[in-house]
Amino acid sequence: MQIDAVIDEETVLQVENVSVYYGAFPALRGVYLEIPKNKITALIGPSGCGKSTLLRCLNRLNDFILGARVEGRVRFGGMNLYDKSVDPVEVRRRIGMVFQVPNPFPKSIYENIAYGARINGYQGNVDELVEIALKDAALWDEVKDKLKNSGLSLSGGQQQRLCIARALAIEPEVLLMDEPCSALDPISTGRIEELMHELKQKYTIVIVTHNIQQAARISSYTAFFSTDESRTGQMVEFGPTTRIFGQANDPRTRDYVEGRFG
Amino acid sequence: MSKVGHSERWKPKRSLSRWSERAIKFIFGAFALISIATTLGIILSLVFETIEFFQEVPIGRFLTDTEWTPLFANPKYGIFVLISATFLTSVIALLVAIPVGLMTAIYLSEHASQQTRRYLKPALEVLAGVPTVVYGYFALLFVTPILQIVIPGLEVFNALSAGLIMGIAILPTVASLSEDAIYAVPQSLRQGAYALGATKQETIQNVVLPAALSGIVASVILAIARAVGETMIVTIAAGQNPRLTLDPRLSVQTMTAFIVQVSLGDAPTASLEYKTIFAVGMTLFLITLILNMVSFWFVNRFREKYD
Numbered sequence: 001m002q003i004d005a006v007i008d009e010e011t012v013l014q015v016e017n018v019s020v021y022y023g024a025f026p027a028l029r030g031v032y033l034e035i036p037k038n039k040i041t042a043l044i045g046p047s048g049c050g051k052s053t054l055l056r057c058l059n060r061l062n063d064f065i066l067g068a069r070v071e072g073r074v075r076f077g078g079m080n081l082y083d084k085s086v087d088p089v090e091v092r093r094r095i096g097m098v099f100q101v102p103n104p105f106p107k108s109i110y111e112n113i114a115y116g117a118r119i120n121g122y123q124g125n126v127d128e129l130v131e132i133a134l135k136d137a138a139l140w141d142e143v144k145d146k147l148k149n150s151g152l153s154l155s156g157g158q159q160q161r162l163c164i165a166r167a168l169a170i171e172p173e174v175l176l177m178d179e180p181c182s183a184l185d186p187i188s189t190g191r192i193e194e195l196m197h198e199l200k201q202k203y204t205i206v207i208v209t210h211n212i213q214q215a216a217r218i219s220s221y222t223a224f225f226s227t228d229e230s231r232t233g234q235m236v237e238f239g240p241t242t243r244i245f246g247q248a249n250d251p252r253t254r255d256y257v258e259g260r261f262g
Numbered sequence: 263m264s265k266v267g268h269s270e271r272w273k274p275k276r277s278l279s280r281w282s283e284r285a286i287k288f289i290f291g292a293f294a295l296i297s298i299a300t301t302l303g304i305i306l307s308l309v310f311e312t313i314e315f316f317q318e319v320p321i322g323r324f325l326t327d328t329e330w331t332p333l334f335a336n337p338k339y340g341i342f343v344l345i346s347a348t349f350l351t352s353v354i355a356l357l358v359a360i361p362v363g364l365m366t367a368i369y370l371s372e373h374a375s376q377q378t379r380r381y382l383k384p385a386l387e388v389l390a391g392v393p394t395v396v397y398g399y400f401a402l403l404f405v406t407p408i409l410q411i412v413i414p415g416l417e418v419f420n421a422l423s424a425g426l427i428m429g430i431a432i433l434p435t436v437a438s439l440s441e442d443a444i445y446a447v448p449q450s451l452r453q454g455a456y457a458l459g460a461t462k463q464e465t466i467q468n469v470v471l472p473a474a475l476s477g478i479v480a481s482v483i484l485a486i487a488r489a490v491g492e493t494m495i496v497t498i499a500a501g502q503n504p505r506l507t508l509d510p511r512l513s514v515q516t517m518t519a520f521i522v523q524v525s526l527g528d529a530p531t532a533s534l535e536y537k538t539i540f541a542v543g544m545t546l547f548l549i550t551l552i553l554n555m556v557s558f559w560f561v562n563r564f565r566e567k568y569d
Contacts, residue, residue: 061453066376093459103450106473106566115468116458152567163454170458 009036012174012204013058018072020053020062028053028233031072033223035174040196040205042215042241045225045256050233051208054225055176057081058206059095060088077173093120096172100179102159104151104166109134109143112151112162116170129169137165138195157188164195168203175199177207181214193218212257216245224253308547311540318534324541330504330515332538333524339538341545343506347514348546351425351496352489354510358429359485363436364478370437371444372466383441390434398498401427406499419501419513428495432485439484443477444470451568476565483557487550493518517542 013035020028028050035041035058043051056062057070060081074081081091104112113130122129130147134140139161143154151162160180167175177196181189196205196218209215215222222245223238237244237253248254316324319339327340366386370379405423410416447470455465471478501513502523515523521539529535 059457061456064453064456089459089461092457097457099450099453099457101450103448103454105451105454105469106568115455116460119458119460119464119468150567166454166458 009039011035012037012076013206014073014075015054015057016073016075018054018057018070018074020050020057021069021071022065023067026230026232031235033235033238035204035206036221037204038200038202039220040200040207040218041221041223042219043206043208043223043225044210044212044215045233045236046227047210048231048233049225049227051223051225052178053233054235055097055178055206055208058174058176059092059097061092061097063088093170094172095174095176096167096170097176097178098160098163098167098180101183102156102163104154104159104162106150106152108148109151109154109162110147113166113169116166120170122170133165133169134162136168136199137161138191138198139165155188157184157191160184160188160192161195164192164199168199172203174204174206177205179208179210182210189214212259216241216257224248224250224256226252226256305547308540308544311537312544315534315537315541318537319541328506330520332535333527337534339541340506341542343504344515344517344520344542345545345549346506346508347421347496347500347504348490348516348518350421350508350510350514351428351492351500351516352486354422354425355428355432355489355492356482356486358426359433359436359489360482362429363433363481363485364440366433366437367440367444367478368466368471370441372462372470383438386434386437389430390438392431394431394492394494395498397427397431398424398495401495401499413511416511417501417513419499419503420511421500421514422510424496424499425510427499428489428492431492431495432488435488436481436485439481440474440478443474443481446477447473448568472564472566473568476561479557479561479565483553486553490549490553491518491546493522497522517546 011034013033015031015033015035018028018031019026031050031054033054043055045051053062056065057074058081062068062070070082072082076091076095079086105115107115110130113133114126117126117129131140131144134143139158142158143149143162146153151159154162160183164175164180181192184192193214196207199205207215207219219241221239222241224236224244225233226236227233237248237250244253245257248257254260324339324341327338328343329338330340330343331338370382370386374382401423402419405427406416406418406420409420409423413422416422451469451473452465455469460468496516497519500516500519502515502519503513504515504520505512507514521542524535524539527535529539
């Protein structure tokens with residue numbers, strides 16, 4: 001495994017020797033990774049290499065998968081996310097997530113955003129919060145006159161930005177994105193990539209993507225994952241995106257980013 | 263490869279299949295028609311006999327009389343006597359079936375392990391397979407004597423134990439259909455809520471149940487229809503004593519129990535007693551129809567459509 005000796009950045013998440021098992025099967029083994037603050041970090045690699053599995057370790061969403069077991073530590077602000085004293089609900093409030101297929105609630109646009117605020121006991125003005133979140137997600141101008149309409153009445157790209165707005169509304173410190181553009185057309189994808197550039201001023205973003213060009217375009221750091229002979233995922237290499245795409249140390253990384261992956 | 267070679271290798275028998283497709287469409291259509299025709303036939307026979315009934319008994323008396331004595335020398339036809347009994351037993355049954363059924367459904371879908379669910383759901387559906395005559399005698403011979411110990415003034419035939427056991431009988435309908443609806447809510451919606459820091463309880467309450475609402479309401483409507491139309495349990499355990507009351511300790515006669523009573527006697531065809539059955543049957547049909555329309559409106563108004 002290759003990690004740049006020192007990431008010369010302030011980091012918010014430190015993944016230490018994390019392995020994930022589904023029943024007896026090791027899906028991911030021995031990952032070390034540091035997520036730098038206010039940067040976009042891309043997780044890339046072929047299908048089944050465990051990159052989405054790792055992403056779901058970062059907000060404990062793996063808790064809901066029957067038979068899934070996580071070993072190792074994920075440090076976040078001095079605490080280990082997998083410590084017994086940690087409340088996973090609170091973790092998810094502070095580390096938001098956007099999914100592969102847009103999944104707005106079958107409620108109004110307004111309610112989609114106000115919901116997270118309400119369950120988390122937001123004390124401020126909810127109307128203002130909805131407006132700010134929609135503006136942050138570059139959706140406000142398109143929906144400001146139809147906040148009462150169902151979130152599902154929007155187009156796919158708008159739905160995904162609604163999901164981003166929904167995640168931003170509860171003021172997370174980190175935003176996890178699991179292939180957020182794979183169900184979208186190129187124009188919607190472009191808008192979301194622009195949006196991510198804006199968002200990294202305020203948020204730390206970790207994105208899983210199958211699209212190598214996307215990783216190259218938007219991320220500052222890239223982690224490459226692959227599988228070994230027994231189909232167990234592992235992290236091959238992690239470093240600044242320019243180096244991973246320019247002069248990767250590992251031949252497997254070079255093959256993958258140059259599109260020569262078998 | 264050459265064009266000729268291609269056409270020699272691929273020779274689908276489409277001329278035959280075109281005919282069989284047409285025949286199949288016709289046959290299936292005919293069977294679909296049978297169910298519609300049957301329903302129509304039932305409604306028509308109800309309507310005609312009911313019209314004849316109201317030629318002899320003014321509709322005003324049907325709706326305002328406070329006694330139901332169609333078999334007496336001086337007959338009275340106050341339908342609300344029977345409706346009150348049907349209403350009473352149904353409400354008791356639904357007070358059991360809806361809360362218990364819904365909680366069972368939520369437990370099975372959201373809390374139970376895969377293992378528990380695999381055994382519990384079929385076990386629940388067995389309850390639905392118990393013949394209602396068994397439930398009826400269970401209410402009369404087992405539940406009523408026990409209730410009589412704690413409830414003074416409980417008659418041997420009474421609306422309470424008939425209603426309670428009817429609730430158990432329709433519980434699987436509510437639980438099983440609601441569970442299907444709740445389980446069908448996409449996992450992605452639950453994950454969306456969890457990712458916002460929702461607890462399991464909040465996710466179920468605010469996201470899963472509203473999305474499953476149409477299926478849940480459908481199960482409740484089916485339960486109401488079954489309670490209103492249920493015959494055997496109320497005939498055996500609630501008695502044959504038509505009176506206008508909402509006291510669950512008393513013996514009452516539901517609409518269905520009255521129909522059984524007259525059918526078992528020897529009312530000659532075309533006699534007024536005979537036509538009474540149809541008037542009562544028509545009333546039952548209208549009640550069920552109105553319930554269906556209300557629920558249809560309710561579902562359209564409040565459901566959160568997720569696909």
